[in-house]
Amino acid sequence: MAADYVSPFDERVRVPEPLAARRAGISGRRVVLLDIRKNRGAEFLDQIETQLRAAGAPTARRAKEIFSKPARLTLIDEIADDADLVIEALAD
């Protein structure tokens, strides 16, 4: 007979959030560029932003407080309200 153990895991089942519908193109789409504040991440986003604008996509910049913590929920809500697309950059 198997022993009755106490699990160290939180075994509640979590239902994954469905992904948003993918966009067919970027022209005219509002794109938020999220700087997570990793070293030189902003430089990378600058290059992406230049190309996006050339392709006809209006852009906006947002930033996390620090790369090592999850983004504030209010920031996530703002991005969800303001953007059709979001690009998050990691650099170092």
Place this chain on the structure above:
Amino acid sequence: MVTIAGLTSGGCALLVFVSEECPTSAMALRRLGPLCRDWREAGLTAIAVFEDPLEIAVRVARRLGWAGEVASQDPPYETSRSYRLVSVPTTVLVDRAGAIAGTVTGWDHAALAALIGRAGALLGTELPIPEAAEPLRKPGCSSKAAIDPELAAAMSAPSGSDDVEEMFERGWTDGLPVIPPTQERVEAMLSGCDGQISLGLVPPAMGEATLERVAACAVLAGCRPAYFPVVVAAAQASLDPAFNLHGQAVTTQPAGQLLVVNGPVREAIGLNSGMGALGPGFRANLTIGRALRLLVTLTGGAMPGGLDRATLGHMGKIGFCIAEDEETSPWEPLHVERGFDSGQSVVTVIGSDAPLSISDHRSRTPEDLAWILAWAAASAWSTNWWPLEEPSVFVICPEHAEMFRAAGWTKQRLRDFMFEAVHRPAAELRRGETTPFVHAADPAARVPKWASPEAIVLIVAGGEAGRYSAVLGPCTGMGSQIVSREVGSPWPLTT
């Protein structure tokens, strides 16, 4: 090879046939076991003949206090058959010539006393007999030799259930063997606390740290229940948002969570702050640190190679709990610096790299020693990464501490001296990885290793001999602050 001739070469032999599954066998071993040494001296060799594999026989005999010899037999139990065994326990007296001089089946105190009396008569001496305790008579169980050989073999086959291996199969481990967290052990660990109380969510997977799960981690780690208040305080401190466990748990950096324990609880539970204070040998230190790491790894989901992305990690990530030697220290202990009373027991958590040993057996002034200690940390985190915002922890050994005591140096004086000692011109730091601060500074500007003297944490620990201190570099870029929590206040935790 055990033979009757060998057993009776010095006198007589008492064969006690037993089986692991039989309670009467266990009773016989427990009651007869303590007498075996006296019997042996008088010429009577007692041997427990198990109808079980040898590893089981040895374990059961030791557990029941059997001080005689141990033998085992495999199916089809030829030895039991040759003695025409029907049940276990059966006790057989064999005389000097190898002949059966008497047999007792089951537990029968009077018959056994008579059998031992007969052995005494054969040896010409008086032998001790077991106490006449209830039950005086108790039937045994069927001998495996008396049942169908195929069934007996099936009964003796390894079951395949090994609870320690099962923990590995479940993934309830940090890679080392663990103590299975049975309901009974977890209940004992909780020590009256309400297991449903939540300490919060453990990042990165945000598993909820109910006290029951914290207790399960403490059991897995090998903690005694007396350690649990320290484990709980360590968990509370680590889950404080100011500590940013999330960043530490997932970073590519090697950092782990260093626990520093202060106050009376150190002595109460046997935490080592003396010889080998950063090393192995002490259950409380090793298992408390491990319990916290298991909470992060299992409940929090930060499994190395999974959500824990550490490039190298370090051994302190298995668990790292040290205690300060407040009695030897010339200074106020860490928890008093942090606003607690000296009589309070406190756990402090610090995001920390592996220790770097600093040998100094030659300094003859506190200035020289402080300079050596401070410059050992010049490469902490990275050679040219100046200044460090996060704390570097210096563990000052007693002989080094004594030099500062003798010179009348306060902790703050040492900290200020070390801070001032380690500066370099910005121009010399502009090579490879360095900080934006260095790039922005005037080339001739003196850049400090630490952003402020307060980034230098000083505690005293270690053996009384040897001039080896150590520095533990920081976990950087996390915005992690040092967090302290009082141990066991209140206790037990109930709703």
